[in-house]
Amino acid sequence: MxxxxxxxxxxxxxxxxxxDAPGPYPAGDGAGGCRAGDEAGGYRAxxxxxxxxxxxxxxxxxxxxxxxxxxxxxxxxxxxxxLVTSFCVTFFDFVVILLMFGQVRGLGGFSFAxxxxxxxxxxxxxxxADLTMGSLQRMGRRIRDGSLxxxxxxxxxxxxxxxxxxxxxxxxxxxxxxxxxLVWSLVLLRxxxxxxxxxVLMVPGMVACGAVIFMAVMVLGASALFWLQDAAEVTNSFxxxxxxxxxxxxxxxxxxxxxxxxxxxPLAFVNWLPALYVLGRPAPAGVPSWAAFAAPPVALVCCGxxxxxxxxxxxxxxxxxx
Amino acid sequence: MLRLYATVAAGGxxxxxxxxxxxxxxxxxNTVFGFVFxxxxxxxxxxxxxxxxxxxxxxxxxxxxxxxxxxxxxLMGGGFEDELxxxxxxxxxxxxxxxxxxxxxxxxxxxxxxxxxxLLGRGAVPLLIGALAFGFTLPDxxxxxxxxxxxxxxxxxxxxxxxxxxxxxAFWLLDGQGVVQVAWLxxxxxxxxxxxxxxxxxxxxxxxxxxxxxxxxxxxxxVYLGRYDGGGGLARAYGFQLGWLALLLAAGRAAQAAxxxxxxxxxx
Numbered sequence: 001m002x003x004x005x006x007x008x009x010x011x012x013x014x015x016x017x018x019x020d021a022p023g024p025y026p027a028g029d030g031a032g033g034c035r036a037g038d039e040a041g042g043y044r045a046x047x048x049x050x051x052x053x054x055x056x057x058x059x060x061x062x063x064x065x066x067x068x069x070x071x072x073x074x075x076x077x078x079x080x081x082x083l084v085t086s087f088c089v090t091f092f093d094f095v096v097i098l099l100m101f102g103q104v105r106g107l108g109g110f111s112f113a114x115x116x117x118x119x120x121x122x123x124x125x126x127x128x129a130d131l132t133m134g135s136l137q138r139m140g141r142r143i144r145d146g147s148l149x150x151x152x153x154x155x156x157x158x159x160x161x162x163x164x165x166x167x168x169x170x171x172x173x174x175x176x177x178x179x180x181x182l183v184w185s186l187v188l189l190r191x192x193x194x195x196x197x198x199x200v201l202m203v204p205g206m207v208a209c210g211a212v213i214f215m216a217v218m219v220l221g222a223s224a225l226f227w228l229q230d231a232a233e234v235t236n237s238f239x240x241x242x243x244x245x246x247x248x249x250x251x252x253x254x255x256x257x258x259x260x261x262x263x264x265x266p267l268a269f270v271n272w273l274p275a276l277y278v279l280g281r282p283a284p285a286g287v288p289s290w291a292a293f294a295a296p297p298v299a300l301v302c303c304g305x306x307x308x309x310x311x312x313x314x315x316x317x318x319x320x321x322x
Numbered sequence: 323m324l325r326l327y328a329t330v331a332a333g334g335x336x337x338x339x340x341x342x343x344x345x346x347x348x349x350x351x352n353t354v355f356g357f358v359f360x361x362x363x364x365x366x367x368x369x370x371x372x373x374x375x376x377x378x379x380x381x382x383x384x385x386x387x388x389x390x391x392x393x394x395x396x397l398m399g400g401g402f403e404d405e406l407x408x409x410x411x412x413x414x415x416x417x418x419x420x421x422x423x424x425x426x427x428x429x430x431x432x433x434x435x436x437x438x439x440x441l442l443g444r445g446a447v448p449l450l451i452g453a454l455a456f457g458f459t460l461p462d463x464x465x466x467x468x469x470x471x472x473x474x475x476x477x478x479x480x481x482x483x484x485x486x487x488x489x490x491x492a493f494w495l496l497d498g499q500g501v502v503q504v505a506w507l508x509x510x511x512x513x514x515x516x517x518x519x520x521x522x523x524x525x526x527x528x529x530x531x532x533x534x535x536x537x538x539x540x541x542x543x544x545v546y547l548g549r550y551d552g553g554g555g556l557a558r559a560y561g562f563q564l565g566w567l568a569l570l571l572a573a574g575r576a577a578q579a580a581x582x583x584x585x586x587x588x589x590x
Contacts, residue, residue, distance in 0.1 A: 078500070085503045092507060096516045100362075102523055104369040107362070230344035237354035245358045252365040257357065 060156035064164035086173030108251035113188035120182025122246035125210030127175035136222035209295035210270035216302035226313035327431040334435025374520035386452030400485025473542040483570035493581035
């Protein structure tokens, strides 16, 4: 099956060996043509009330992820190599910004330290989301070849299983790189920003909320795969594209685009709005200044939307039957 | 023999033309990235007009040419190497080697078909959208378009030769994903996909412009922007591309010959 070129921004080494990795999942032995909604309904009934379900999901996620970590650690040298490469891939990303600042003193009125701060916050948030939910991208393939059926038969929430599928510790490289740039920018900014407790707490807060927003976008994108298996790349434009967008100051972009990422796809809450507050700059495009503190509720709303979309997707799933 | 390869190329074209939703999704992503890069370049060129010898309109055209050529010239993965390496790893390659056709030429033809489809399906539209949104000039001279297309075709062949060489590593490493990752990373950076190579400072720029990846995007874009005009300039551009093409194809062939000997010794 040719997977037409995608934005594999972490150069995913698992991308091509879909089903024969040393994993526990047999490929393509799904029951012929079963209607997924029934299964989904079936285990949902056993799962009981919401709190228990979320706990069960986390437990399932941990178990599947731990298994993949053990399998990765069987090849330690290979693991170390891919971790280093993953780190370098994202580092090159930052080299571009370094090269730009080799030519100019400011970009859109922002200094190097400020752009590095934007880069570090979105990079870390996106890295965490990619580490935990990055595997969702490959679900289109599982839908196409029918191996998703196996997941549906297991007594564990589907989302947890698919998200932890082929859990790749090497994606930590991206998180580490983002953190490194973030720390560097904080060192550069320590004298320039009038730090208060609110601003200090805002930094970890925005990374956490940003990660949740990115995760919700990834789940939303994966939900769409139930209807359009080949459309995985659209999600990339919001995740990888959003990450690239948020590395640069909002003053660089057209105001309509900025409004779009505030009101339509609320990526601006990942770092732009809270970061502008930390940096003591006005919010863009007529956005009220309290919006800097709105990231947690926005993240919650995103999660709600993602949950609804996922549910609708699972209900409409029909196996290929192969 | 030529008819065989033409058929293989047509097959490659048709195969990729099947994935219409994927093409549309890719177009959408290309456009989003095109917009993001365009605005950052506008900010950059507003600070430093004539950076790297480009005007702002040139820089914007460069962004959209890059988005148009991502899949055509294999800027983010050749588009065939995963499949070829998988065949090597599983041993299916033995069947390919039995065929009364040359392995490299076979894959080259299939990839030419793929590139041709990507040029039509994913090349033209981003360029048009970019031109409409940011008003950079499209050349109105058919000769300029012909010169550009020729550079793109050569670029796509250089990309094939590069990725074929990368895929050959699977004969020795079996799991060549590490090599792919490194090739992908260097390609992305040194093709000028993230930042035009003539903006790279000093020695880094000199080296980057001499490496084969420059043939994939920087040279076609410069041909488009008319930076090779006059005085045998175009010959210099094509010569650079052809030189790397010949060298890389020969290297790929040598690797293939060495690998085939090894496969025979091991009995497949």
